[in-house]
Amino acid sequence: MEAKRYRRGARWIPFFVLGFSLATTLIGWFVGRLLVREGDEKAFHSVVLNAEANIDDRIKTQINLAVSTSAFVGTSEHVTQAAFDEFLHREKWPSDLGAIGSIGYSARVPRAQVADLTRMSKEAGIVGFKAQPLAGVGFVDAVLLADPRKTGPGSGPPGFNMYSQPPRREAMDLAERTGKPAATGKIQLRADPSPNPAIIVFVPVFKPNSGTLTGFGFTAIRIKEALLTYFSDPERSQCTVTIYDGAKASPDNLLYSNDLAGHPWGFAESSLDQNLSRVWTINFHSNSWFEQNRAEPLFTLLPIGGLLVSLLLYLVTSSVQREVQERARAEEEIRNLNEDLESLVDVRTRDLQTAIQELEAFAYSVSHDLRAPLRSVDGFSKALIEDYGDRLDEDGIGYLHRVRAASRRMDELITALLTLSRLTRAEINPQPVNVSELATSLADEYNASGRYQFSAEPDLVVSADPRMVRALLDNLIGNAFKFSGNVQRPEVQFGREGEAFFVRDNGAGFNPQYANKLFKPFERLHTDREFPGSGIGLATAARIVRRHGGEIWAASEPGQGATFYFTLGSV
Numbered sequence: 001m002e003a004k005r006y007r008r009g010a011r012w013i014p015f016f017v018l019g020f021s022l023a024t025t026l027i028g029w030f031v032g033r034l035l036v037r038e039g040d041e042k043a044f045h046s047v048v049l050n051a052e053a054n055i056d057d058r059i060k061t062q063i064n065l066a067v068s069t070s071a072f073v074g075t076s077e078h079v080t081q082a083a084f085d086e087f088l089h090r091e092k093w094p095s096d097l098g099a100i101g102s103i104g105y106s107a108r109v110p111r112a113q114v115a116d117l118t119r120m121s122k123e124a125g126i127v128g129f130k131a132q133p134l135a136g137v138g139f140v141d142a143v144l145l146a147d148p149r150k151t152g153p154g155s156g157p158p159g160f161n162m163y164s165q166p167p168r169r170e171a172m173d174l175a176e177r178t179g180k181p182a183a184t185g186k187i188q189l190r191a192d193p194s195p196n197p198a199i200i201v202f203v204p205v206f207k208p209n210s211g212t213l214t215g216f217g218f219t220a221i222r223i224k225e226a227l228l229t230y231f232s233d234p235e236r237s238q239c240t241v242t243i244y245d246g247a248k249a250s251p252d253n254l255l256y257s258n259d260l261a262g263h264p265w266g267f268a269e270s271s272l273d274q275n276l277s278r279v280w281t282i283n284f285h286s287n288s289w290f291e292q293n294r295a296e297p298l299f300t301l302l303p304i305g306g307l308l309v310s311l312l313l314y315l316v317t318s319s320v321q322r323e324v325q326e327r328a329r330a331e332e333e334i335r336n337l338n339e340d341l342e343s344l345v346d347v348r349t350r351d352l353q354t355a356i357q358e359l360e361a362f363a364y365s366v367s368h369d370l371r372a373p374l375r376s377v378d379g380f381s382k383a384l385i386e387d388y389g390d391r392l393d394e395d396g397i398g399y400l401h402r403v404r405a406a407s408r409r410m411d412e413l414i415t416a417l418l419t420l421s422r423l424t425r426a427e428i429n430p431q432p433v434n435v436s437e438l439a440t441s442l443a444d445e446y447n448a449s450g451r452y453q454f455s456a457e458p459d460l461v462v463s464a465d466p467r468m469v470r471a472l473l474d475n476l477i478g479n480a481f482k483f484s485g486n487v488q489r490p491e492v493q494f495g496r497e498g499e500a501f502f503v504r505d506n507g508a509g510f511n512p513q514y515a516n517k518l519f520k521p522f523e524r525l526h527t528d529r530e531f532p533g534s535g536i537g538l539a540t541a542a543r544i545v546r547r548h549g550g551e552i553w554a555a556s557e558p559g560q561g562a563t564f565y566f567t568l569g570s571v
Contacts, residue, residue, distance in 0.1 A: 014317040021310035028399035032384065032392065039391040044267040047238045048284045052271065054230045055241070055282070062219045062226065063181060063201050063276070065091060065103050070203040070217030073105050073145075081125045084145045101189070101198065101220035104146030105205070106162045108215045111138050120144070121158065130159040137163065141172065141215070162216070168200060174277055175202045176213055183276035186245040186253055189220055196224040197255045199245075201276060223256040231258050238290040240265075244281040247272060259285055266291055305380055428465045428547060435501065436460045439473050439494040446481040457495035464548055464568050472544045473503075475537040476564050480505035483562065499567055506561040515554055541566070 072087050073079055088103070109117045114131045121129035121144060131142045141163040163169050167184040175182035181203045189198045203217040223243065231237045240259035244250065267286040272279055381400045389397060436456050443454040462469070477492065484490035484507030493504040510518075519542035541564075545552040549569030556562035 013321060017313050017317045018310050021313050022307070024399065025305075025307065025310065028396070031396050031399060035392050035396050036388060039388070041267065044239070044286055044290065045269065047286070047290065048269045048271075051230075051237060051239055051241060051284060052273070052282070054237075055227060055243075056273075056275075058226045058230070059221065059275075062101060062103075062221045063203075066201050066203045066217045066219035067181065068217075069103055069105055069145075069219075070205045073215065073217060074205045074208065079105070079124060079145065081145060085147070088147055100225040101222050102146055103219050104217075105144055106141050106202075106216045106218060107144040108139055108141045108213055111140055114140055117142060117144075126158050128158050130157070132159060132161040132164065134161060134164055139163075144215070162202075162218070168202075171200065172202050172216060175204045175216065178277070179204055179206070181276055183278050185278065186255055189222070196222050197245075198222045199255075199278075227256060227258075234287045234289040238287060240285045240287050242283045242285075244283075245278065247279050247281055249281050249283065255280070259283075428468070430463050431466055432461055433464050433466050433469050434459070434461050435469060435473065436494070438470060439477060439503075442470075442474055442477050443481075443492065443494075446478060451490065452481060452484070453489065453491045455491075455493050455495075460496055460501065462501075462568050468544045468547065469568075472541050472566070475541040476503040476566075479503075479537060479564075480507070480562075483507035483509075497565070500565040501567070502563050502565045504561065504563040509556040509558050509560045509562050510554075511558055512556060515556070518554055519552065 068091055069087075072084075076083065084105070107117060107120070111133055114133060117131055117140065118129060124144065126144065129142075129144075131140050133140050141161055143158055143160045143162060146158070163172060165187075167187050171182045171184040181201055183199050183201045185199070186197045187199065188195070189200075198221055200218055200220045204213055205215045205217060206212060207214050227241070231241060240257075242249075242257040242259055243255040245253040245255050265286040267290070269284045271282050271284075273282055274280075385392075385397060385400055392400075436458050439456045440454070443452075443456070446452070447454055473494075477494070480492045480503050481490070484492060484505040487507055489506075491506045493502075495502055495504075519538050542552050545566045545568065550567035552564065552566040554562060554564045
């Protein structure tokens with residue numbers, strides 16, 4: 001009766017274990033996802049701040065040239081085209097900024113002094129100047145100096161009246177009233193073959209000591225060309241940008257956008273930029289490069305791993321429960337046997353002993369052979385703790401430790417594969433490395449008995465990641481010591497031939513016909529009885545070499561030793 005009650009109560013244990021494992025996985029995934037999402041949002045906010053700073057710097061570079069032009073004209077009694085060209089040369093006005101727009105000076109004189117303005121243009125050496133007075137306006141604003149010359153985008157021909165167009169007029173009046181730079185809204189530049197929107201910034205020039213307005217320094221800015229060098233590189237910008245002139249976003253006031261595909265990216269921010277008496281609405285979206293390098297997608301592995309752990313625990317618990325129940329039934333049958341049937345008792349006893357041995361063997365098999373799937377969960381949990389532990393609170397780390405507690409330690413093959421995977425993802429930090437000293441140090445560790453003869457060519461230095469180079473040499477030198485251990489006088493050499501480094505031994509060697517298998521995971525040319533190993537060391541070495549842009553190969557004959565060559569390119 002007690003056995004029956006136990007079986008009825010114990011049958012729920014596997015379901016309880018399954019439910020508890022699934023609940024733990026779900027809670028850990030939910031909390032961790034929230035924390036990682038918060039980290040991704042902070043990372044994107046930093047991207048937006050960098051983008052805003054770049055937009056501001058590139059626009060201000062043009063504006064500062066207009067301010068410098070106004071200061072130059074305002075402090076010069078007679079300005080000539082040659083002096084203006086020399087000024088631009090001193091200010092380092094380059095051709096790539098010239099492609100963004102134009103820079104110049106528009107002189108303002110009373111309508112009655114147009115003849116003086118024409119004479120001034122001749123004295124300044126300006127060819128083709130022709131003033132264009134406006135009906136009902138008592139003054140003339142005429143382009144006197146400009147670069148690019150004559151019909152540069154935004155400036156118009158020499159003598160073009162900047163006051164003739166409403167958007168420019170509004171900005172010029174505002175600059176005159178405030179005495180500060182003022183910008184137009186979205187306009188199309190004159191003499192500009194491209195349809196890209198632009199703005200013009202006007203900087204007032206006042207006559208010293210009198211406060212009389214004498215003209216405007218100006219810069220015409222193509223917004224697309226001004227921002228192109230930054231936002232054309234998705235890895236550098238990590239976001240797309242859309243800029244509208246005004247506080248309201250509409251196609252009519254669109255200044256610039258490189259979000260042509262209109263993808264619903266995961267992160268977005270908007271800002272209002274108030275500058276030069278204008279308001280810009282700027283929308284930022286994460287681009288494909290940022291999305292591909294987010295940490296949050298890694299959490300898809302956690303529920304998958306948790307589900308595997310839960311199912312395996314359920315299977316293990318169910319199997320053990322069934323074996324325990326079978327044992328209980330066998331014991332109950334033995335107790336109910338007639339004491340007079342000794343032979344039958346002996347048979348039942350042997351059956352029971354066999355069942356116990358099989359149960360122990362099965363439990364060992366379950367705990368040993370079925371741990372491999374659990375180890376992958378442990379590896380990912382450990383990677384989350386190590387790489388993102390600073391983003392997780394104490395509860396999040398605690399949940400991950402619970403996941404690790406439910407798993408078992410990884411065996412040698414899985415550990416090696418995870419090492420190979422981490423070497424693939426790890427960032428390379430190149431530094432000068434003395435590979436001769438490193439090889440000698442590793443050889444001393446392997447040659448504690450002093451039985452091996454090791455030699456290394458001195459002072460060989462390479463620029464590479466020190467940690468990865470150590471792992472590379474550790475695998476190659478360790479192999480050399482292992483496969484030469486059965487000869488009477490084992491020798492191992494490290495040196496350089498041309499551009500290639502080499503590790504040479506006089507050990508067992510291998511058939512060169514199978515050399516192409518050496519650097520593949522789990523491919524071995526010797527049995528474990530001859531030389532134990534995981535079959536992953538040379539694959540790791542090859543991956544490190546390829547990460548550094550180099551090559552690796554081997555030369556050998558059976559019984560004649562082996563030589564492994566490798567190069568390390570620039571990283």
